[in-house]
Structures are given as structure tokens and as C-alpha cells.
Amino acid sequence: MKVLMFLITAIFFLIPPVAASAQKKPYCGELKNAFGPFDYMDRFSHKGALDIVEDYHFTSDMENLVEEGKSGNWLGGSLDYTLRAWPNHHRALVSLTKLSIREKSTHIAGLKWPVECYFDRAIRMNEKDTQVRSIYSAFLSHRGRNKEALEQLEVAAN
Numbered sequence: 001m002k003v004l005m006f007l008i009t010a011i012f013f014l015i016p017p018v019a020a021s022a023q024k025k026p027y028c029g030e031l032k033n034a035f036g037p038f039d040y041m042d043r044f045s046h047k048g049a050l051d052i053v054e055d056y057h058f059t060s061d062m063e064n065l066v067e068e069g070k071s072g073n074w075l076g077g078s079l080d081y082t083l084r085a086w087p088n089h090h091r092a093l094v095s096l097t098k099l100s101i102r103e104k105s106t107h108i109a110g111l112k113w114p115v116e117c118y119f120d121r122a123i124r125m126n127e128k129d130t131q132v133r134s135i136y137s138a139f140l141s142h143r144g145r146n147k148e149a150l151e152q153l154e155v156a157a158n
Contacts, residue, residue, distance in 0.1 A: 028113050028117035028118075028120045028121055029112065029113065029117070029121070031087060031121060031124060031125060033084050033085070035049070035052075035053075035084075035085045036049070036084065036085035036086060036087075037084070037085060037086065037087050037125055038050070038085060038086050039086075039088065039125055039126050040086050040087075040088045040089045040090060040125075040126075040129070041088065041126050041128075041129050043086075049085070050086065053081070053082055053085050053086060053089075057078045057081045057082050057085075058078065058079075058082040058089070058091070058092055058095075059078075062075065062078045062079070062082075062095065063091055063092075063095050064095075065095060065098060065099055065102065074110065075099055075108070075110065076099070076108040076109045076110020076111045077110035077111075078110075079092055079095060079096050079099065079108075079110070079111065079118075080110055080111050080112050083096065083118050083121070083122070084112075087118070087121040087122045087124070087125035088122040088123075088125045088126050088129050088131075088132050090131045090132070090135065093118065093119070093122060093132065093135045093136075094135055096108075096115060096118055097115075097135060097138060097139045097142070100115045100139070101142055106143075115139070116139075119132065119135075119136040119139065122136075123136070130156040130157075133152045133153065133155050133156035134152075134153065134156055136149075136152050137149040137150070137152040137153045137156070140152060
């Protein structure tokens with residue numbers, strides 16, 4: 001009986017930290033939305049949908065993070081739209097990483113979620129997309145999370 005009480009007490013004290021850590025991870029949203037999601041690895045099958053996004057939202061200015069004369073959250077908003085429609089859009093993820101570095105933040109104006117959520121969504125879109133894993137690895141490495149960066153590269157290599 002004493003052993004059983006000890007186990008129940010031990011479990012009681014172990015559960016709160018687990019629950020707390022589970023709550024720390026932000027909810028990154030469902031992939032389905034009004035336009036998409038489309039898998040960037042299958043972009044040639046959905047060329048029209050990709051053209052719409054790249055012609056109006058992920059333009060060359062957007063890709064190069066040029067915001068002269070634009071409103072303050074233009075970059076974040078356009079990246080958010082692009083990555084909600086095409087979660088694993090490689091060039092958009094690279095631009096997102098660069099913007100995060102430039103802003104020295106993972107919470108960018110105009111984004112619905114923290115930067116890392118967009119990588120979570122990209123991986124959920126296509127777990128076999130090695131390019132996403134490589135870009136995510138670069139993001140993690142720049143944030144000093146080298147062990148996690150290496151893990152992403154290992155997943156990409158296998």
C-alpha cells in the first residue's frame with residue numbers, strides 16, 4: 001500500500017511539468033484554409049495556383065524583403081499568405097528565415113504564428129521534403145540550436 005501511494009504521489013508530481021511543457025508549444029493551425037494548401041513538391045501539377053500566389057503575394061520584392069513604400073506588416077502578411085497556401089514553399093521559407101534574422105525575432109508583424117510554426121506546417125505538409133528540413137536546419141543553427149539543426153539534417157539525409 002505504501003508503494004502504491006508513493007507511485008501515485010510520484011506520478012502526481014511528474015504530470016504538471018509534462019502538461020506545462022505541452023502547453024508551451026504554440027498551436028500552429030490546421031493546414032486547410034480558403035486557398036490550399038498545396039504541396040510545393042507537386043507545384044507543377046498546380047501551376048495556376050502557384051502563379052496566383054507568386055504573381056500577387058510572393059513577388060521578387062517579397063522574396064528579397066524589399067518594403068520601400070509598403071505598410072509595416074506587408075512582408076509578414078505576404079509571407080503568411082504564401083505559406084498558408086503553399087506551406088512548404090522553399091523560397092518563401094528562406095525569405096522567412098532571412099526576415100527573422102533581420103528582425104532579430106521569431107514574432108514578425110503580419111504573421112499569424114511564430115516563425116517556427118511555419119516550419120512545423122511545412123513538415124506536416126510533406127514530411128519527405130528534404131529541402132524544408134535543410135532550410136529549417138539553417139534557421140535553427142542561426143538561433144544557436146545546433147543539436148536540433150543537426151537532427152533536421154539527419155532526417156533529411158535518411
